Amino acid sequence: MKNRLFLWILILVISAPAIKAAHLIGGEITYTCQGNNLYTVSLRVYRDCQGGGAAFDGVANVAIYDINNQLIQTLGIPRGQIISLNNSLTSDPCVSVPANLCVEYADYVDTITLPPLVGGYTLVHQRCCRNAVIGNVSNPGSIGNTYSVRIPSMDTTCNSAPQIVRPPDNVLCLNRPASIDIQVTEADGDSLSFDLCQIFAGGGSAGGGGGGNCFSVIPNPPCPPPFTPVQFAAPYTFSNPIPASSNFTINPRTGRIRGQSNQAGIYVAGICITEWRDGQIMSTVRLDYQFAVTQCTQNVVSDMVTPIEDPTILCDGLTVLFESETQNTNDLLWNFGDHTTNRDTSTAANPTWTYPSPGTYLVTLVANPGQTCSDTMFAPFEVKAPVQADFLWDGVPCFEVQDLRFEATGSNVRPNTRYEWEFGADALIPFVTGPRAFGISWVQPGRKPVKLTLYWDSCSQTVIDTIDIQRGNVFVDAGPDTAIQRGSELRLNANYGSDYYWYASSPIEIDNPFGRSPSIRFRREDDTVLVYLILTDQYGCKGKDSLWVYISDDLDQVVYNIITPNGDGLNDFFDLKHINPAGNCGLTIMNRWGSVVYRDEAYGNDWFGTDQDGNPLPDGTYYYVVQCGLEVRSTGPITIQNFTD
Secondary structure, three states, X not given: OOOOOOHHHXXXXXXXXXXXXXXXXXXXXXXXXXXXXXXXXXXXXXXXXXXXXXXXXOEEEEXXXXXXXXXXXXXXXXXXXXXXXXXXXOOOOOOEOOOOOOEEEEEEEEEEEOOOOOOOEEEEEEEOXXXXXXXXXXXXXXXXXXXXXXXXXXXXXXXXXXXXXXXXXXXXXXXXXXXXXXXXXXXXXXXXXXXXXXXXXXXXXXXXXXXXXXXXXXXXXXXXXXXXXXXXXOOOEOOEOOOEEEEEEEXXXXXXXXXXXXXXXEEEEEEEEEEEEOOEEEEEEEXXXXXXXXXXXXXXXXXXOOOOOOHHHHOOOOEEEOOEOOEOOOOXXXXXXOXXXXXXEEOOOOOEEEOXXXXXXXEEEEEOOOOOOOEEEEXXXXXXXXXXXXXXXXXXXXXXXXXXXXXXXXXXXOOOOEEEEEOOOOEOOOEEEOOEEEEXXXXXXXXXXXXXEEEEOOEEEEEEEEEEEXXXXXXXXXXXXXXXXXXXXXXXXXXXXXXXXXXXXXXXXXXXXXXXXXXEEEOOOOOEEEEEEXXXXXXXXXXXXXXXXXXXXXXXXXXXXXXXXXXXXXXXXXXXXXXXXXXXXXXXXXXXXXXXXXXXXXXXXOOOOEOOOOOEOOOEEEEEEEEEOOEEXXXXXXXXXXXXX
16 A cells, blocks of 8 residues: 555644544445345445544444335444554655554444345445545535445345455645556456546534434434435536546546646545446445545655556557556656667657567566666566457358358467357347357348457457348349239239249239249229239348239229329329329319318329328328319229338
8 A cells, every 4th residue: 555644634633623523534335245145235434533533433324225215224333443554655765654644444344134126225324524624525524425335136146246455545646646556356257347436425414413314414324315416616526526737537447546636635536336247237336535635755666567467468469558557756768678679668658569579578667767766677578479350251141041150260369269259139149159150040130240259368359240131132023013904814024033922912813823924813893903022032032022003994094093102203193194184183182081181173193192281191091083174084092002012
């Protein structure tokens, strides 16, 4: 543990008379599943033991709520051993720290049975008050802390939340780069992400220390969500809580906090550790914590990220991104151990070097080279040729066939490589491990992303490609729309395929529904029939087409009484040019109840299935009347069908 409290004590001692129970530095609550629905609840509270505030509570209240904020139970957890963090920076010969540091914490631990519950549980502890000298919060001395964590809904997997195994540094050196680690364990093998997050108030200075309401010093029971966010004083926010010349950020993968503070004081921040499983959040542990910014006489330690600490730095093959973890120094000198050149040096903090060939190279990092307080570190780096992953696939990508086969390919693939295929939730086999995957099909057509990830030596590489699985993607031509004389025979003719199937919207006589060129006859009462063709190619893929057949006693006077106003250029409007060539006849359209929905006194073949105001009419059958002067020239049904197969 490095860079503990320096200015903190002086500020708090001066301000102590104005503070009521202002001792809380921070805390968090978490849990560990023991099996059989048993959960160990762990609450850790940090305090300044020279700040003039109250001592640790002998018993801490932890409330357990369901998803509807119904109180399940209140735990009264006795305090455990008090642990002091004093004088934890004396191991480095190049640092000077005060001898009277006084930061301590206490753990409150209990075990409770919580059976799986829809919506899960919320664990809450609340306590007032914060230090009045906090510089980034409005009115800090009158608000307290809320520590909470959720057990996921129907936790049948015995989930354990992340555990902070060592408190992070709570001192930042003024105008010096800071690099603070949060050491966390996760018992379930889930992935973790870190971020600077909102913190919440809890309790207040309204008294009622033993069993008061939400605004008392010790709410009992602690109050349920939603919690009140702490109001940061401008210009500070929860994502930018500390004044800095280089804003403080947290690495979302490692949890390392970096930044450079430029104003002395005490500042509170929230650090969230979120546990992920299969893309879903399982729990979030929220550390509510204070940092003291003070003038420091810093130590100098040469340090770098090594392949033992983080094997992923060798994942890019011959090119290595080096990362300095040297503390409290502005001068660095790298030597990358490349004996083929004398230019393998750098003074950058995080340089990159590309080696000429695979091999083991001894890398040297000197902190403050040539200065009194300097340090040198050596580390071997075994670099290998870069992995170039890819995959091939084979099969018929139509929905009716599928059964695709996939095989991983690439160069420089490591012998211990593990392969994981992801074909999506709608695949009959969503996940496959191994270099090959067979018999892959999907339950719905569409564009299907296929993801292959290679894992080796803590490295990974992902390749994503898209397979377009189409339903009815075979080209089919059943022939053009046609008109025939009533009682006559129609011969159809399709494009080439392996199998054919003809059918119609009305009963028909067909000599061979499975032939390429069948002959059909229609019923005498039909005047419009939609004929369909389903064609199958030599691979088993299908396609579909259709044509309208208009049947009339007089082909010169035929009225095609179906329109499909979908903008495809076919049957989009009601064509009456055979009976209204001059365009001087009127057209009236009525719905099934006899109400007029459209009228045009001089119809010019321009009705697209709309009402009088130009709004599209619903699909269905209507009734038309064509009247030329006093003569009713034609009447009958007219069908609107916007979408056709």
